Amino acid sequence: MFHKHTIIHTEKNSINLLVVDVNYQHGKIAYFDLNQQPKARKSLSKDPKRSPVRPSRVQSKPLCASIDEFNRHISKYDYLVEKTEYQNGLYIPKQLPKLERERIISERKQDTKDRYDLIAPIVEDDEKRYEYLYTNLASHHIKTLSLSTGVNAVHIARLLSQYFYRGACLEAMYPNYRYCGCNYQPISDFSENSPKRGRHATSTAYRNRLPEDEKNIEEFLRRLGKKMFNRIDYTQMYRLYDFYYQSVEVSIKGDDGVKTSRKVPKAQSDSISYQMFYYYIKLLEKNQLFSWSKNGERHFLREYESRFGRARDGVYGPSFRYEIDATLEDVYLIFPYFLDQKFTSGRPTTYRVSCVYSGMVVGIHVGIGGPNWQGVLQAIYNACTDKVKFCALYGITINFEQWPCDVVCSELTIDNGVEYPSKNMATFLDAKLGVDCINYTAIYSGKSKGGVEGGFQVDKREVVQFMPGYVERMPEKGDVHASQFARYTYREFVQLLIAQTLIRNNEVFKNNIHDQVMSEQGVASTSLAVWNFGMKHYMNNGRGKRFPESQLMFALLPSGQATTNSRGIIFKGLNYSCSFAASKGWLTDSKKRTVKRLDVRYFDGDTNQIWYQFEDKIYTAQLNDHSGVYENRSWFDALHRLQLYDKERVLQAEKEREARFKQQELTSDISQQAKERLKNSKPGKSKSPKKGISTLKYLEKKFQDHKTSSLLRTVLGKPNESGSYDLTPPNNTNAYNQSQQNTLNKMYGEHHG
Numbered sequence: 001m002f003h004k005h006t007i008i009h010t011e012k013n014s015i016n017l018l019v020v021d022v023n024y025q026h027g028k029i030a031y032f033d034l035n036q037q038p039k040a041r042k043s044l045s046k047d048p049k050r051s052p053v054r055p056s057r058v059q060s061k062p063l064c065a066s067i068d069e070f071n072r073h074i075s076k077y078d079y080l081v082e083k084t085e086y087q088n089g090l091y092i093p094k095q096l097p098k099l100e101r102e103r104i105i106s107e108r109k110q111d112t113k114d115r116y117d118l119i120a121p122i123v124e125d126d127e128k129r130y131e132y133l134y135t136n137l138a139s140h141h142i143k144t145l146s147l148s149t150g151v152n153a154v155h156i157a158r159l160l161s162q163y164f165y166r167g168a169c170l171e172a173m174y175p176n177y178r179y180c181g182c183n184y185q186p187i188s189d190f191s192e193n194s195p196k197r198g199r200h201a202t203s204t205a206y207r208n209r210l211p212e213d214e215k216n217i218e219e220f221l222r223r224l225g226k227k228m229f230n231r232i233d234y235t236q237m238y239r240l241y242d243f244y245y246q247s248v249e250v251s252i253k254g255d256d257g258v259k260t261s262r263k264v265p266k267a268q269s270d271s272i273s274y275q276m277f278y279y280y281i282k283l284l285e286k287n288q289l290f291s292w293s294k295n296g297e298r299h300f301l302r303e304y305e306s307r308f309g310r311a312r313d314g315v316y317g318p319s320f321r322y323e324i325d326a327t328l329e330d331v332y333l334i335f336p337y338f339l340d341q342k343f344t345s346g347r348p349t350t351y352r353v354s355c356v357y358s359g360m361v362v363g364i365h366v367g368i369g370g371p372n373w374q375g376v377l378q379a380i381y382n383a384c385t386d387k388v389k390f391c392a393l394y395g396i397t398i399n400f401e402q403w404p405c406d407v408v409c410s411e412l413t414i415d416n417g418v419e420y421p422s423k424n425m426a427t428f429l430d431a432k433l434g435v436d437c438i439n440y441t442a443i444y445s446g447k448s449k450g451g452v453e454g455g456f457q458v459d460k461r462e463v464v465q466f467m468p469g470y471v472e473r474m475p476e477k478g479d480v481h482a483s484q485f486a487r488y489t490y491r492e493f494v495q496l497l498i499a500q501t502l503i504r505n506n507e508v509f510k511n512n513i514h515d516q517v518m519s520e521q522g523v524a525s526t527s528l529a530v531w532n533f534g535m536k537h538y539m540n541n542g543r544g545k546r547f548p549e550s551q552l553m554f555a556l557l558p559s560g561q562a563t564t565n566s567r568g569i570i571f572k573g574l575n576y577s578c579s580f581a582a583s584k585g586w587l588t589d590s591k592k593r594t595v596k597r598l599d600v601r602y603f604d605g606d607t608n609q610i611w612y613q614f615e616d617k618i619y620t621a622q623l624n625d626h627s628g629v630y631e632n633r634s635w636f637d638a639l640h641r642l643q644l645y646d647k648e649r650v651l652q653a654e655k656e657r658e659a660r661f662k663q664q665e666l667t668s669d670i671s672q673q674a675k676e677r678l679k680n681s682k683p684g685k686s687k688s689p690k691k692g693i694s695t696l697k698y699l700e701k702k703f704q705d706h707k708t709s710s711l712l713r714t715v716l717g718k719p720n721e722s723g724s725y726d727l728t729p730p731n732n733t734n735a736y737n738q739s740q741q742n743t744l745n746k747m748y749g750e751h752h753g
Contacts, residue, residue, distance in 0.1 A: 002022050002067065003022065005083065007019075007082050007083075010080065017033055018032040018034055018084060026130075028133075029070050030133045032165055060157075060161060061133070061138050061164075088171035088172055088174055112174050113170075113173075116163075116170055119159050119160050119163060121145060122160065123163060133164075142156050159173070206269070207268075209276045213272050217241065217277065220245060221281070224240070234277075234281065238274045242265065243263065246272075248264055250262065311323075312513075316539070317534040317537075318355050319355060319408075319535065319539055319542060320356070320410050320411065321355075321409060321413060322411070323353070324353045324376065325452045326371035328347055328349050329349070331348070332345075332469035332483040333368075334487055336490075337641050337644070344469075344483040344486045345636060347471070350364065350456070350497065352455055353380060354452040355405075355451075355531065356413070356449075360527040361505055363383025363384070364501060366497065366605060371418070371419040373419055373420070373421060374558050376419050377557070378557060384407065384552055384556075385552060386406050387403035387406070393608070396499070407542040407546055408435065409435060410436050411436065411437045411438070411439060413449050414441070415445075415448075416440060416441070433552065433555055433556075459500060462500060463500050467496075468486065470485075491634070504527070506526060507526065510525055510527060513527065553611060559599060560572065560599075560601075561598070562597065566588050569581060569598060569610070571602070572638075572639065576621035576627075578612075578620070580614075580619050600612045604634060604635050606633075607630050607635055607638050608623050629641070
């Protein structure tokens with residue numbers, strides 16, 4: 001479906017089309033190709049004060065095509081559709097007196113009406129309008145109108161093009177006086193007959209700014225640096241620029257004959273003034289042509305612009321529109337292994353989804369690392385599913401009434417962060433999960449989704465800043481790094497975040513979320529109360545907006561490939577068990593098993609379970625004893641521990657290798673000694689054991705048994721009346737030890753040890 005007054009373009013403007021008319025009755029569309037630049041107009045004057053390039057204007061009629069053909073053409077590109085805004089204002093010089101301004105306004109409005117009346121026979125007649133846009137009769141109608149009015153046909157053609165190009169309305173016929181002065185091009189060289197732009201100066205002789213001066217100013221700013229740029233004012237900047245770039249070095253010979261050089265300022269006629277220097281720097285700031293700038297218009301709009309509207313304007317009720325954002329928390333978490341060494345897992349990234357209407361936090365997710373699309377999807381999944389199960393993962397028990405948010409929204413508001421790539425957002429809409437619209441906020445406009453942005457500040461003020469490992473914005477010089485004080489694990493941080501969210505949703509007073517009906521009926525001013533009231537009376541209790549968990553799971557949670565063997569389902573090095581998979585005979589090493597790989601879904605914050613689908617049914621696999629060391633961990637910590645195991649395995653393998661070398665050397669030495677000992681003996685030729693060997697073995701065994709029994713009788717003494725031995729050591733320990741030693745000497749000799 002195409003609409004007029006829209007621009008269809010790509011990010012790199014491979015196509016850039018302005019749709020000016022759509023005729024569904026005949027299946028045709030009219031458009032301008034904005035990439036085709038109109039011909040430049042000739043200059044009317046060689047006066048250097050006047051722009052050498054006059055504003056270009058469209059003089060050709062719009063292009064046309066069938067809707068099917070147009071659709072086939074643009075479908076080759078990953079295009080965006082945006083509503084166009086026409087700049088059709090009536091521009092009047094501000095410095096004119098009031099009476100003169102009123103006269104000019106009256107004249108230009110009359111000229112606009114005359115221009116419109118000239119082309120009205122074509123644009124107001126449906127049949128002629130259609131023939132002009134979509135047939136070859138355009139020139140015929142223009143020539144006929146030219147003969148009847150006496151106006152040049154070229155002028156009529158230009159007015160018709162301007163009419164459709166600028167919105168097909170009366171205001172489109174305003175003159176293009178808004179271009180006056182804006183296309184000024186600096187002259188490339190300077191001469192005495194090339195005066196400076198603007199009013200004639202009587203007290204100074206500064207020349208006009210040249211392209212060479214602009215390059216010098218840009219180079220000066222790069223050398224100046226951001227830190228110095230923010231520290232000094234524009235006057236000091238100009239003085240530095242004047243000293244280094246508008247001076248010449250002259251050599252001076254002193255009385256002692258020594259030559260020295262010093263800087264001498266250039267003449268005013270060969271320099272630019274402070275006003276020209278200041279104007280160009282402000283132009284660079286406005287166009288964001290260098291990476292830093294002083295607090296200008298953008299800072300003012302962000303901090304001080306009036307805010308009469310509300311984010312919930314046009315929102316029908318709870319769950320209609322959600323806001324989502326992510327932030328890198330100012331705290332370090334501890335690695336749950338090697339606690340004595342206090343390793344850190346890094347700084348967590350919190351994703352938050354808030355309901356615009358009620359202020360309810362409907363979903364959260366915590367990841368490690370920068371914001372990314374995978375974390376965004378898991379936050380949306382959390383917002384649309386049961387929170388009782390989510391809280392149970394982290395050992396927190398709640399009932400559904402405490403956090404009754406399992407509804408899919410109709411609209412989603414996001415910013416222009418890197419975690420929201422346009423291709424992924426299009427894929428998300430195509431999944432048909434109930435989200436019909438995605439709203440992008442303006443750049444540097446946090447106020448456009450103040451609910452979710454403010455929530456991050458509340459968490460920081462009430463939770464994060466009191467945690468060990470908090471990152472100070474401006475640490476003292478020489479302070480120990482914040483990561484050295486980390487104490488809480490990922491799991492404990494999520495527990496704190498859940499507790500804080502429940503308090504904000506259920507207990508915090510908010511008086512700006514009430515409407516008149518809620519106020520009259522005495523509904524409590526909390527997010528939970530407003531959510532429950534709005535869902536019941538405004539949103540039909542969310543019917544039609546709750547989707548099966550399996551559909552959400554396989555559309556939003558991250559995916560991966562798992563394998564099966566006799567130890568279970570192997571995913572990312574961890575082992576899982578599932579009774580259904582075992583009953584199917586998949587958990588075996590047999591190559592004849594029917595299923596060797598599974599497409600699974602997992603949750604970043606918990607390794608205890610994964611999910612897979614078989615024959616349209618979802619099955620859960622639980623972490624088994626083979627991977628018990630990773631139980632109740634996040635995937636970030638588990639994968640990190642696996643990497644450490646790999647490093648430990650490599651180090652230990654090297655130690656084992658060295659030990660094997662030593663073992664081999666010892667074996668060689670013993671073998672050599674045995675060989676030397678038997679070098680004078682002759683090997684026997686009998687093919688059966690020597691006679692008497694079995695008898696010698698028997699006697700040796702009896703002799704060792706006799707020695708052992710004698711030793712036990714000596715150590716234990718005589719048995720008591722019950723037939724048992726008293727195992728209590730004697731009081732005289734020294735005498736006992738000496739007796740034991742004497743017995744051993746008699747049995748085995750004095751050098752038995």
